[in-house]
Amino acid sequence: MPAVAETLDTVQSVTEGTYKWGFETEIEMDFAPKGLNEDTVRFISAQKKEPEWLLEWRLKAFATWQRMQEPRWPAVKYPPIDYQDAYYYAAPKKKDGPKSLDEVDPELLKTYAKLGIPLKEQAILAGVEGAGDSPSEGGRMPIAVDAVFDSVSVATSYKERLAKDGIIFCAISEAVQEHPELVRQYLGTVVPPGDNFYAALNSAVFTDGSFVYIPKGVRCPMELSTYFRINAKSTGQFERTLIIADEGAIVSYLEGCTAPMRDENQLHAAVVELVALDDASIKYSTVQNWYPGDAEGRGGIYNFVTKRAQCRGKRSKVSWTQVETGSAITWKYPSCVLLGDDSVGEFYSVAITNNYQQADTGTKMIHVGKRTTSTIVSKGISAGKGQNTYRGLVRIAPTASAARNFTQCDSLLIGDQCGAHTVPYIENRNMSAKVEHEATTSRIAEDQLFYCRQRGLSEEDAVGLIVNGFCREVLKELPMEFAVEAQKLLQISLEGSVG
């Protein structure tokens, strides 16, 4: 029996309730049974051979989480989540996944075809059983992105190139082993474990994620995506990312994938922490296209993410750019805490909801330092029965003299069954601050569509063109390599939304 099948059998026998061994035994295991309790947390920490302080940190987070309530204020609806009915470490592959591409939602396959994804990779993305089990290197399953950039040597040369500049870029679990002092110094300082329900959950059980440290005065010589996309393991359920830009450092980081990815884990609760010291600059770009569920909204991913940056240093800058087209539910507010004088926070967002998708997303800009500035450009697009909420907070602390904020919030409606909602909060405690908010809501007009079609464009191409025009201010913030893919993605996400 091939090793993989054997593992699956073992796992299955265990998960069907025959599992008798405690966690203290010496037996080698690479999974934890369903459910979440202190033992699960200890198990994860032990598997990662983590130092005592991190275990304590996790346990404290778990205790905090147990006392917390799921937030009810977002404008999203979903059935209750049973947190005990989930795997928190190396979930065994479900046997009821699609057996072949023939069983996969044909709409999903169409999208893959349009994005030009090879068949083999389509199978992996769609979660076809066994599709990802082919030759693994170093015990690791090859993942979809490996199929795109299948070159270990390229990865190695990147790693050497980065190391030459003293840049650390590795899995967060590796960083815990190799650079414990850095991790300990910064982990949880931007998003404390008790920050919110999902952040607490993540802090207790995170298993995966990236760690980046850019030393003083170093400009990272490449978009970290390139490397990221080669090396990233398939997206974890509870990702934890920590990026530190030391004084004068500059880095651009990309996460995500334009291909809609199916995942067995319905709930995703990531935490991303960014720290920018004096004169440092971090650009963080996301293209998120997780499975949104079928046309009736069944089976989509819940994406409950906490992303926050601290501009600790003077003249530091953090820029978030996000293109959110996937997931059944998105709950996400990439934020900037502007502590350093003259620090700058930016948030550029495109969020699309189609069919039954729901998004409650926006940002928080917390101005503490003097002359801090922030810019928010949010473009929400609703189609089908989608509901799209922009929720944003601009807070000017009494210390933030001469702070400035500019917010622009535009909504585009396609069809007559969708919704767009804008919920801006502005708290200004400093008379010298300037806060501007502009908001528009529009529809794709019939005359715009007809004009485009008269010039030879199909209705779908016309919608794509108009939507891309609507989102231009955000898309131009994306690094080149992502911008083109993102444009294509916007159009595909809205197919079938008109007519």
Place this chain on the structure above:
Amino acid sequence: MLRIEGLTAEVDGKPILKGIDLEVPAGEVHAIMGPNGSGKSTLSYVLAGREGYEVTGGSATLNGVDLLAMEPEERAAAGVFLAFQYPVELPGVGNANFLRTALNAIRRGKGEAELDAMQFLKLARARLKELQMSEDMLKRGVNVGFSGGEKKRNEVLQMALLRPSLAILDETDSGLDIDALKIVADGVNALRAPDFSALVITHYQRLLDYIVPDKVHVLMQGRIAQTGGPELAKQLEASGYASVQAAA
């Protein structure tokens, strides 16, 4: 050649076109004149396939191809170009991008190879030069912040690039000063060829001084009331539509 026979159409259940018979042979330019509300714009929208303009009877073919059975974009690929009376703004969409997307869509429809960015730019620059337009035209958003005259010029630029076999100009002259009018006229005249025909819809005779039509049709109450040579336009300018009404 454009052939329209017994064409009837309604908007919101109200009959507007009440039996149009019209032939524009290949290589010819015909003018359609008529008072407000006579159905001039409706005729152009019906030919281009705009939603809400319901054909209730008759036929319209271009070079033997049934126009009325096709989607608007298929008609465009078949060679129909409508220069809009009120060109539409597309915020954030670059004019160059729009023009290239349109040109390639139509080339695809015709089974021709698509142009890459460089090939397109070369072609667009050549056309701009012919039309005495600035290259800035390509960099701006589609019709966004354009003056009335600039919008009309942009229509002519599109027409010059797309090289339709039938151009319908829907009151392209409205709101134009004399210089802009000449540019529009030059644009149409430059396209004149044995395989090109145009339907110039206008209120005033003025444009026809620059685009001299082979025939002039007077549209009144949804029907062609009179057809004549270029002199008919001058006559109408002098005596108004009332004389036609009386004759009909």
